[in-house]
Each structure stands twice: as C-alpha cells, then as structure tokens.
Amino acid sequence: MEKEITLADIAKILEKYEIVELEDVKIKGDIELELAEGGVTLPPSIAQALQSIISAAHISSSTTEAIATTAQALQSILSPGAGAGAGVQKVQIPATPVEELGLIRTEFKVAKTEWKGQIEEVTIGATSADGGTREGTVTIGGEKALPFYNFDYQMPHPPVISVDCFDMPITLAKAVRGHYEDVMEDPGEWAKKNVREFGADMVTIHLISTDPTIKDTSAKEAAKTVEEVLQAVKVPLVIGGSGNPDKDPGVLEAAAEAAEGERCLIASANLNMDYERIAKAALEHGHVILSWTQLDINAQKTLNRYLFKLGVPREDIVIDPTTAALGYGLDYAFTNIERMRISALKGDTDLAFPISCGITNAWGAREAWMKDSPIREDSDWGPAANRGPLYEIMTGLTLGVAGGDMFMMMHPKAAAAVKRVTQMLFGATGAADEGKKVKMEDWVTWGGA
Amino acid sequence: MKISSPMEAWKYLPGTNCKECGEKTCLAFASLLLERKKKLEECPLLFEPKYADKGKKLAELLAPEVREVEVGIGDKAIKIGGEDIMHRHELTFFNRTALAYDVWDTMKEEELRERVREITNWQKFYVGEFLGVDAIAVRSVSGEAKTFAQCVKRVAEETDLPLVLCSFDAKVIEQGLKEVSDRNPLIYAATEDNWKAFLELATRYEVPVTLFSANLDMLNTLAVTFSSAGVTNIVLDPGSYPTGKGLEETFARFIMIRRAGIVDGNKGIAYPLMSVPMTAWMVNGTGTGAKTENTLETSYWEAILADLFILKYADIMILHSTEPHSLIPERTLVANIYTDPRRPVSVEPGLREVGTPTAGESPLFVTTNFALTYYTVESDLASNKIDSYLMVVDGEGMGVESAVAGGQLNAETMKDALESFDVERKVKHKTMVIPGLAARLSGETEDVTGWTVLVGPRDSGRIPGWMENNWPPETFS
Numbered sequence: 001m002e003k004e005i006t007l008a009d010i011a012k013i014l015e016k017y018e019i020v021e022l023e024d025v026k027i028k029g030d031i032e033l034e035l036a037e038g039g040v041t042l043p044p045s046i047a048q049a050l051q052s053i054i055s056a057a058h059i060s061s062s063t064t065e066a067i068a069t070t071a072q073a074l075q076s077i078l079s080p081g082a083g084a085g086a087g088v089q090k091v092q093i094p095a096t097p098v099e100e101l102g103l104i105r106t107e108f109k110v111a112k113t114e115w116k117g118q119i120e121e122v123t124i125g126a127t128s129a130d131g132g133t134r135e136g137t138v139t140i141g142g143e144k145a146l147p148f149y150n151f152d153y154q155m156p157h158p159p160v161i162s163v164d165c166f167d168m169p170i171t172l173a174k175a176v177r178g179h180y181e182d183v184m185e186d187p188g189e190w191a192k193k194n195v196r197e198f199g200a201d202m203v204t205i206h207l208i209s210t211d212p213t214i215k216d217t218s219a220k221e222a223a224k225t226v227e228e229v230l231q232a233v234k235v236p237l238v239i240g241g242s243g244n245p246d247k248d249p250g251v252l253e254a255a256a257e258a259a260e261g262e263r264c265l266i267a268s269a270n271l272n273m274d275y276e277r278i279a280k281a282a283l284e285h286g287h288v289i290l291s292w293t294q295l296d297i298n299a300q301k302t303l304n305r306y307l308f309k310l311g312v313p314r315e316d317i318v319i320d321p322t323t324a325a326l327g328y329g330l331d332y333a334f335t336n337i338e339r340m341r342i343s344a345l346k347g348d349t350d351l352a353f354p355i356s357c358g359i360t361n362a363w364g365a366r367e368a369w370m371k372d373s374p375i376r377e378d379s380d381w382g383p384a385a386n387r388g389p390l391y392e393i394m395t396g397l398t399l400g401v402a403g404g405d406m407f408m409m410m411h412p413k414a415a416a417a418v419k420r421v422t423q424m425l426f427g428a429t430g431a432a433d434e435g436k437k438v439k440m441e442d443w444v445t446w447g448g449a
Numbered sequence: 450m451k452i453s454s455p456m457e458a459w460k461y462l463p464g465t466n467c468k469e470c471g472e473k474t475c476l477a478f479a480s481l482l483l484e485r486k487k488k489l490e491e492c493p494l495l496f497e498p499k500y501a502d503k504g505k506k507l508a509e510l511l512a513p514e515v516r517e518v519e520v521g522i523g524d525k526a527i528k529i530g531g532e533d534i535m536h537r538h539e540l541t542f543f544n545r546t547a548l549a550y551d552v553w554d555t556m557k558e559e560e561l562r563e564r565v566r567e568i569t570n571w572q573k574f575y576v577g578e579f580l581g582v583d584a585i586a587v588r589s590v591s592g593e594a595k596t597f598a599q600c601v602k603r604v605a606e607e608t609d610l611p612l613v614l615c616s617f618d619a620k621v622i623e624q625g626l627k628e629v630s631d632r633n634p635l636i637y638a639a640t641e642d643n644w645k646a647f648l649e650l651a652t653r654y655e656v657p658v659t660l661f662s663a664n665l666d667m668l669n670t671l672a673v674t675f676s677s678a679g680v681t682n683i684v685l686d687p688g689s690y691p692t693g694k695g696l697e698e699t700f701a702r703f704i705m706i707r708r709a710g711i712v713d714g715n716k717g718i719a720y721p722l723m724s725v726p727m728t729a730w731m732v733n734g735t736g737t738g739a740k741t742e743n744t745l746e747t748s749y750w751e752a753i754l755a756d757l758f759i760l761k762y763a764d765i766m767i768l769h770s771t772e773p774h775s776l777i778p779e780r781t782l783v784a785n786i787y788t789d790p791r792r793p794v795s796v797e798p799g800l801r802e803v804g805t806p807t808a809g810e811s812p813l814f815v816t817t818n819f820a821l822t823y824y825t826v827e828s829d830l831a832s833n834k835i836d837s838y839l840m841v842v843d844g845e846g847m848g849v850e851s852a853v854a855g856g857q858l859n860a861e862t863m864k865d866a867l868e869s870f871d872v873e874r875k876v877k878h879k880t881m882v883i884p885g886l887a888a889r890l891s892g893e894t895e896d897v898t899g900w901t902v903l904v905g906p907r908d909s910g911r912i913p914g915w916m917e918n919n920w921p922p923e924t925f926s
Contacts, residue, residue, distance in 0.1 A: 098645050098646075098648050098649045098652070098678070099645055101645065101648070101674070101678060102674075103641075103644070103670050103671070103674050104670060104673045104674045104677060105666075105670050106666065106669040106670045106672075106673045106717060107666050107669070108665035108666050108668065108669040108705075108706075108709065108718065109709065109713075109715070110705045110706075110708055110709040110713060110715075111708070111709075111712065111713055113708070113712075148697070148700060149701075149704065150697065150701065151701045151704075151705065213889055243854070272854075272855070294851060294855070326778055326781055326782060326785065327575065327778075327781040327784075327785065328821055328848075329821060329848070330782070330785050331537075331785040331786060331788050331790070332794070334537075334760075334785070334786070335537055335538045335790055338536055338537075338538065339536075339538050342536065364850075366908050366910050367777055367778070367781070370908070370910055373573075373574075373910075374829050374832065374833065374909075374910030374911070374912075374913065375574040375828060375829070375832045376832050376833070377572065377574065377579070377832065378572065378573050378574055379570070379571045379572055379573065379773065379776075380773055381773050381777065382772055382773030382774050383774070386745060386772070386773075386774035387773070387774045387777060387778070389749070390749055390752055390774055390775075390778050391778055393749065393752070393753060393756075394752065394753075394756045394778050394782060397753060397756050397757065398756060398760060398782065401757065401760045401761070413749075417749060417750075417753065421696075421753050421757075424692060424693055424694075424696045424697055425696065425697055425700055425757075426697075427694070427697050438691075438728075438731045438732060440663070440688055440689060440690055440691075440695075440725075440728050440731065441617065441638075441640075441661065441688075442731060443588075443725055443727055443728050443730070443731055443767075444588050444589065444615045444616060444617065444637070444638075445588070445589070445590050445592065446588070446590070446727075446730060446731060447553070447555060447590045448730060
C-alpha cells in the first residue's frame, strides 16, 4: 500500500542522506519546492517552517498529495545514480515509521458570529417603587446571540421559571398530583407552595374554571382569585385565562384591573379572539401581554404587528409560539422557536421578543404518564413516575436551547433541574462546579457501576 | 457542500436528460442532489469515461462539510457526521446522533451478556417504525488486555451492533481489536500522549479512531497530524464536563468546532463529534445496582447532557443508564431533531381499515390527519389487534386538541368526511367513536350527521380498555 507522507518525512529522508543544509530552495504558494541544480541541502528548520505554513493553511488531500510528490522528487534527486537536476522519476518510498512522526502543531480558530438584531428586554412585576407590591421583578430577553452562546455575546439574563397553579382542582398526572394534592382547593396556598417549596421565580395562575364548559366562573370571581394570589405571594405573576376565546377577554379585563400596577404578564392575546380588548386592558392597567400563536411564524408576526398598531410598547410584549411535547411535535416547536429567534437576531423586529414556553404541555405525551406501553411489541417502559419528570425536563431544556426565555412548568423536580442546567449554561457564578475537579477522561475506567 | 444552486451542479452533469435517474431532466436531478435526496450514483452516465472527470469534480463539490465516518458493518453499520448545516431548518440534519450504551470488562459474564442483549433488543414504537439504539461501547476498567479482549469477544457474540472500544492504552485496544477487526469498530481514544500508538493501530487495522483533547489547539493538531498521515476516519471528543463552568465551556466547544468546520470551512477539524454524557456519573454517580434516589437524579442529569448535545452537534454519544426512563426520551429526542423538517406534516384524509374489519360490526374511530396523531392512533389499534375503521378527517394537519380549538374538527367537517369518503356504505352501521379530546362536539355532531356518537378515551392508547366496556354498544344487539 502506498502511504501519504508529511513534510516531517521529507526531512527524515534528507537526514538519512546526512544532508544538513539545502541551498537554493524557494517556497512558492502553499508548498512547492523548486530544487536548483547543484548542491541540494535541506535543513530541518526548513521542514519546520514548511510544516507551520501547511498548518496555517488547511491540510487537504490535495496538499498531502503534493507533499508526497515533492518528497518523491527529492528522493529521486538524492538517489545514487540519479544525476543532479535529473527529471522526476517515480520512486516508491517506504512508509515512514509512525514513531518518527511529529505532531503538526495547529492553532484552532473560529470566527465570532455577530448579529445586528437584539431581543427586547422585558421586565415583569413591579415593586413599590414602581407602583406595585412585588418584592422583586424578573427581567428576560436582551439577547444579541443565540441562547447560551456566551462566546459570541454574554446572555444578559438567565431563563426564568414560572410554576403553574389553577383556580380549581384539575386532573394531573399521578407523578405531578402528589406534589399539589394538599393545596388544590386553594389557589393562594398553591401559589405559596410554588414559591416556598419549589423555588419558583414567578407563579402562573390559570383561571381555568371560567370556561363555560367547566364551571363558567364569572369574571368578577376570577378577579378575586387573582387578588388572593397577589396577596399570597410576592413574586411576579402570570395571569392566564381558560383559553376560551369568547370568555377570556372579559375575564382577563377584570383580572388586569384587579392587578392594577403589578405589571403582570397577561396570558394571552391570540388571533382567534378579541385581542384588542386584552391589549387595551393590559395597557390601561400597566401589564405585559403574552402574544400567543400556534406554531406559525407568520401568524406571530401578524399578531405582533396588530399589537404595535394598538399602541402596545415593545417592552410590554412576550411571545408564546406554542410548545409541543417531546415526541409529539417538539421538532416543530423547536424549529419554530429557533427560526423566530434567528430571524429576530438577523434584524426582524416583529419577532424580537422574549419567548415564553408552556412546558407543562410535556405531560400530554403518553410516555410521561401512562403505566405501560399500549404497543405490545415495545420493550418495557419502566415506572411512569420516573419517565414523566424527564419528559418535562427535556421538553423545557430543548426549547431553552432553541430560544425560550421563560418556562411555565409543574413538576418540582423538573423545574429545579431545568433551572440548574440553564443557570450553568448561562454562566451564573456559584453554579455547582464539581465537574471540573473530576478528571473527565476517567469515565473510561469508571468502576462505580 | 460547496455549491448552492442547481445550475452550478447541472454544469457537471451530462445534460442528456436521459431519465435514467428517474427524473425528467438533468436540472431536476441537480436540484435533488443539492437537497441530498438523490445520490450521484443514480446517474449512470457520470461513471462512463466521457463524464468521469466531471463526475469526480461534482462529487467533491457535493461532499458534506463535515466528514462522514462509518462504524460497524452490514445492516447495523452507522454513518456519523456528514452534516452540512448549523440549524435544522436550513435543510435537515442527516445522520442522526448515534447512541452508544456502555458495558465494561469487569462485569460478570452473565451480567454482561444480559446487558448486551437488552441494549441490542430494545425497541420503542414511534411514528410508524420501531426505534432502536445504535452501538455498544466496551470500556476497559481492568486495564488488562486479556480481560478486555475476552469481554469484547463476548459482546461481539451477543450483538451485531457496531462497537466502540474504549481505553487509553493502545495495547489493551489492540487485543480487543484482534477479536473484532472485521467489525470495523471505533477505537477510543488517541491523546497528546499516546497518539502514535493509536495512529499505528488505526492504520494497521483500518478502523475509525477517536481523538480526545479538551484543548482545541491540541485537538486540531491531532486531527491534522492524523489526516496528513493518511487517517481520515476520525471522530473528535472535545471532552464532556458534566456540570458548572465546565459544562458551559463544553457546550461552547461543540458549537465552535462545528462552526469552524461548516461556516469557516476549516477541513482540518470538520469531523464527527463525540459527546460523553455518562461523565454525569463521575460527579454524583453511585451504583446502578442500588436503585437509590441519587441514581435516578444522576440518570436525569445524564439525559440532560444527552439532550444538550443531541441538539448541539454530537454525532455519537456514550451513555450509561439503560433504564427505560432514559432510553425512551433520549432516543425520541434524536428521532425528533433528526426528522427531516421538509417531511409533510399531514397524511391523506380518508377512510382506513385497520386489520380486517367486518362491515356492520367493527367500530368506526375518528381522528385528524396530523401525521403524529394518525400514526399513534393507527398503531394503537393495530398493535392491539382491534379490527376497525378509522376515519381520518382533514384537520389541516393539526392534532385533535388543536383542531377542535381551531375549528378544523367540528360537526360540519365530520359530516363532510362521512359523505366524501362514502363511509356509511362501507361501514354499514351509523355509530362513530370520536376522540375524548373532542367530547364537546358529540351533541352537535349527532344533530348534524344523524349518526350515533360515542366518546372514546382521551388517549388512543386506552382504546383497548374502552372497547371492553363500550363495544359493541347496546344499540347493536
């Protein structure tokens, strides 16, 4: 088998003939040696110089071929019997033994990516200084690069987690239900638990009972629930309707009024409803609007433009491009969010807003809650309790890497895990760093199993 | 690839429009080449002497930016790398991240064989096919060449999956290689210290080799050194730190390497990448034997690392937990991210038969034409051997819940479907089962269609149980 050889090999060949100096050598272009008639010598320093030239350029198969050819030319010149300056003749060179090779030192270089766009920075919650009663606020957005690409531009704010609560007991997967059974009857207590025990940055109160097909709770009653939750916790609040397009405008108007000045995130305005009423209510009472569309980048642009027309300031908009669960459309949600974020960074100001993701949707995946697989040929699914939280974690993290700034979640373990990993990727100081202390290549011999 | 328009590729084609490739024109073939939906080999003329030069040139221009490396042999061989883009919507990612699960040479023989069989036979149904995992990594924990070789031999006897042989000691790897040199295993790993011995192994046995360094200058140096010595079946491991600042930096390294390869066109580093989420076990790992809370937490962290690097450019990864709660979401995420985004979202609406339904007796189920929804329902029925009719309503490619919310699935669209698919004539009864998620449509649908409407379960996986209690309905007797 014929071997390709490196410049180091050329030097070796010359060394073999005890040649220490090579005069009249020109280096042309990338690597081309012209050997003049007469005394031919090549000092090792030239080989080194050539090596560095080649390293700086990128080695390709054609350059290595050229080296081989050059080496052959040298060999033929130096071979006994071949006259100086004789034409190149094919000479088979034995492969250089590996132990005689040297490393071809190469510096790794990569270009930074600079974007012209920047994501809007949005603050949710208002402290007493700003006319609210929250003890702290949450700020998201402001990115000038893809999420966690700190080597391009340091991400200004880490993603935040809002833990869901509802205004009535609801059906939940068993693994989730266990954590909330004691507070389901009381939205205030539920919200408190989210903050106190599960470390929520924010709380989302879903006014789901207002749906006419559920309890048809009145807007007035719903507003009372909002007041209760505002009393119960001091973190910023997300206020969600039932998703009923006819009922939501009235419910969210009442809720926005009840939460006057608290700068809540009102969820949500969408194209299938009277979004104008919701936008106006948020404007009038000082809130932020969640602009929600269903996996459709153009619809998102359209709705956002409608909101601009209604006079909603840019710093009062968060978008929700829709979350689909792992295995159930996550690929669409991932790509939809990633495309929106990249468009925004490229300069599309219609899409340059922080992104909220309803990660609790992950529990819609049957793998998250079903005891056994309905498919007989499947390998064993193991305990559902182990699967569910990981479905929520992976749905959340995946969309975080796509561009999500805010995650609405439910399982405490999932919320904590997503928080932990996103803090690390964000580069938060104090994020656990035990990994660096371990010699990572030791996994090969790890006997802990 | 180096070209971006079909016209550029077309210049290198014969231009005879001979249709041998199945396309009407060379230009049509050219555009499919660019989308990587057709291969050059499908143009027989290009391999005739007259066009061979052009063919060779075109092959170079079309070659993916990241080198494609094959591991294993036969049906189970995996191709890794071969990527051309940074984000899946730009075209599609091509060779899915290969998931390799570990075994080690200090395992007891029976335990080892059992674990290999479990990994090899694992399967999960998903959107019309069974998912499996891709490879087995054999780790040398003992450090003894003989022990490793025996372990590799046993693994090879139990599986036809591709193998990754892991040790930093070339002598150990060589003994393992001797057992499976005909299986094209990936060897792991050459470093700054041992690279000569690994270069020699990769050359002599002609197997793909992993290069490891968390220092990117050194990694690039190793890659250039190997490739200029003629070894180009290379995989790069830039080190996987599982937590903290180290994780942030690891994430950056994967992105920077891939960017240098694809965006900057640095061929010297444009190779498949290996990530090792199992380093999670190095930080807070405990035994897999004890089902402790810590074990569950660690397996979650391993899955988190897998998630990050499935998204960001790992072409092969080494994992430890083979618990179903790890395998299922990890493999599902790979399937999701590596699904061609150009694939249609919906299936053709119509009336399908599942199994061999009997007119007048078998149930008629209703669903929408979102591909995921349709395949889920269809496979739940088929797998449980429920002979039935399935009416696939045009929900504009949306799932049931969204289609109900958006009005694409309602009493009227169901009525249209019944009529246009000529359902009554084929089914010979007038009872339909609508999805539980569409329960609120039942009354209106009865009024509009004149059919009896039963509300099925919210998840089609529960149809078997539902059947026991609800089918045949009383009206049938």
